[in-house]
Amino acid sequence: MDEIKIDKFLRSRRRTVGIEITREAKLVVRAPRHVSQEDIENIIIKRRNWILEKQKFFQRRKSAYPDRKFIDGESFYFLGSVFRLRVITEGALQLTDCLELPERLLAGARENIILWYKARAGEKIRERVEYFSKITDLPYASIRISGSRTRLGSCSLKRRLNFSWRLVMAPLEIIDYVAVHELIHLKEMNHSRRFWDKVRAVLPDYKDRRAGLKDNQWFYSLD
Numbered sequence: 001m002d003e004i005k006i007d008k009f010l011r012s013r014r015r016t017v018g019i020e021i022t023r024e025a026k027l028v029v030r031a032p033r034h035v036s037q038e039d040i041e042n043i044i045i046k047r048r049n050w051i052l053e054k055q056k057f058f059q060r061r062k063s064a065y066p067d068r069k070f071i072d073g074e075s076f077y078f079l080g081s082v083f084r085l086r087v088i089t090e091g092a093l094q095l096t097d098c099l100e101l102p103e104r105l106l107a108g109a110r111e112n113i114i115l116w117y118k119a120r121a122g123e124k125i126r127e128r129v130e131y132f133s134k135i136t137d138l139p140y141a142s143i144r145i146s147g148s149r150t151r152l153g154s155c156s157l158k159r160r161l162n163f164s165w166r167l168v169m170a171p172l173e174i175i176d177y178v179a180v181h182e183l184i185h186l187k188e189m190n191h192s193r194r195f196w197d198k199v200r201a202v203l204p205d206y207k208d209r210r211a212g213l214k215d216n217q218w219f220y221s222l223d
């Protein structure tokens with residue numbers, strides 16, 4: 001059995017033991033003062049599979065997407081294609097055959113590129129949701145673009161739809177799948193058979209599209 005190493009241990013005034021895996025795949029444990037070392041070890045043993053799985057996930061992500069340096073040639077995903085970064089002396093942050101980043105935005109490169117993605121996500125996702133809303137006859141109240149890493153799409157009882165800007169890195173067929181999925185939830189607030197039947201009626205190949213989401217490492221390529 002692999003030994004599990006605690007990278008950071010903190011005693012705090014919290015009431016329960018908290019276990020966190022950071023994006024650097026480090027294990028951070030926070031415990032109330034009264035909990036013994038032995039109890040903590042037992043909790044870790046109990047959650048060992050979860051810890052190892054999560055660490056593996058973050059390690060894989062890190063090796064696939066090393067830290068960004070924002071230099072010429074780095075890859076950025078947009079609608080499922082890869083674009084290289086090109087630092088230009090002046091002009092606007094825009095997509096041509098490359099993702100062009102003017103020098104003056106280099107200092108806040110990550111934030112600026114995320115803003116660019118958010119704007120593109122707003123346009124693209126709105127356009128697709130609007131299209132499917134019409135053909136399904138399912139009206140929605142509003143669309144909000146979030147930065148969620150774990151929820152690419154969600155909807156509320158008030159018919160508000162949320163989509164993560166990260167979705168715009170994905171191919172159109174995946175964006176469409178998420179758009180249709182959330183729209184159908186406006187009628188079926190569950191994942192029942194009826195729900196999937198309705199998804200299938202719009203996207204007969206929804207299973208293939210959904211499978212594309214499983215290999216979704218690219219969502220984290222700007223973390």
Ligand SMILES: [Zn+2]
Binds near residue numbers: 181185190191
């Ligand atoms: Zn759902």
